[in-house]
Amino acid sequence: MQKIVFATGNKDKMREIRMIMEGLPYEIISMKEAGINPEIIEDGTSFEENALIKSRAVAAFIQENKLFSEEDRKTVIVLADDSGLEIDALNKEPGIYSARYMGEDTSYRIKNKNLIDRLEGVADEDRTARFVCAVAAVLADGREEVTRATMEGRIGYEEKGENGFGYDPILFLPEFGCMSAELAPEQKNAISHRGKALRMMRDRLQEM
Numbered sequence: 256m257q258k259i260v261f262a263t264g265n266k267d268k269m270r271e272i273r274m275i276m277e278g279l280p281y282e283i284i285s286m287k288e289a290g291i292n293p294e295i296i297e298d299g300t301s302f303e304e305n306a307l308i309k310s311r312a313v314a315a316f317i318q319e320n321k322l323f324s325e326e327d328r329k330t331v332i333v334l335a336d337d338s339g340l341e342i343d344a345l346n347k348e349p350g351i352y353s354a355r356y357m358g359e360d361t362s363y364r365i366k367n368k369n370l371i372d373r374l375e376g377v378a379d380e381d382r383t384a385r386f387v388c389a390v391a392a393v394l395a396d397g398r399e400e401v402t403r404a405t406m407e408g409r410i411g412y413e414e415k416g417e418n419g420f421g422y423d424p425i426l427f428l429p430e431f432g433c434m435s436a437e438l439a440p441e442q443k444n445a446i447s448h449r450g451k452a453l454r455m456m457r458d459r460l461q462e463m
């Protein structure tokens with residue numbers, strides 16, 4: 256079966272990709288399962304570039320270190336994603352620096368409060384923001400594909416909701432009338448930036 260290596264160390268992302276690819280003739284492998292942990296410097300200037308940097312690095316590692324069988328190396332696909340929060344009134348900050356915003360180890364309570372504080376006095380209609388996700392695929396023959404999707408909302412006035420992670424408690428989703436952190440996980444996966452970008456990539460791969 257054709258192998259797909261998903262370049263992430265995140266268990267939730269692995270579960271999501273497995274659900275999305277269910278029923279298709281792919282064997283989905285995490286970096287951990289493949290025994291890969293290359294040091295990757297994410298120095299791109301966009302979500303797309305960073306996703307490509309990760310998937311190219313892992314694809315090169317697989318070929319250079321002759322992982323899997325020769326047959327498998329000829330068909331293996333490497334996927335990677337990169338995501339973050341863009342706030343229009345803050346010139347699209349924190350953007351590609353979402354995880355590193357105010358320091359990687361700073362709690363999201365503090366990050367979220369800081370972003371709300373920075374929007375003090377900004378009217379509802381100018382608080383537009385979105386989660387963005389880019390998914391990149393690198394095929395063994397060198398072909399590359401990138402998909403991008405968003406989940407649109409507005410930054411609220413206080414944190415709300417216990418589900419999700421990161422900036423979920425401050426992104427208000429007008430369509431649902433609640434914060435992203437108030438959606439059930441299945442509900443969020445069905446409409447999330449990552450879910451949409453991964454499903455677009457799944458469909459794109461089917462056509463290649």
Ligand code: IMP
Pocket residue numbers: 336337338339340353354386419420421422423447
């Ligand atoms: P990465 O793509 O795993 O590097 O994640 C980037 C960062 O963006 C995360 O650490 C979060 O801060 C933020 N982020 C991305 N997607 C979401 C989401 O669905 N909810 C909340 N925060 C998110």
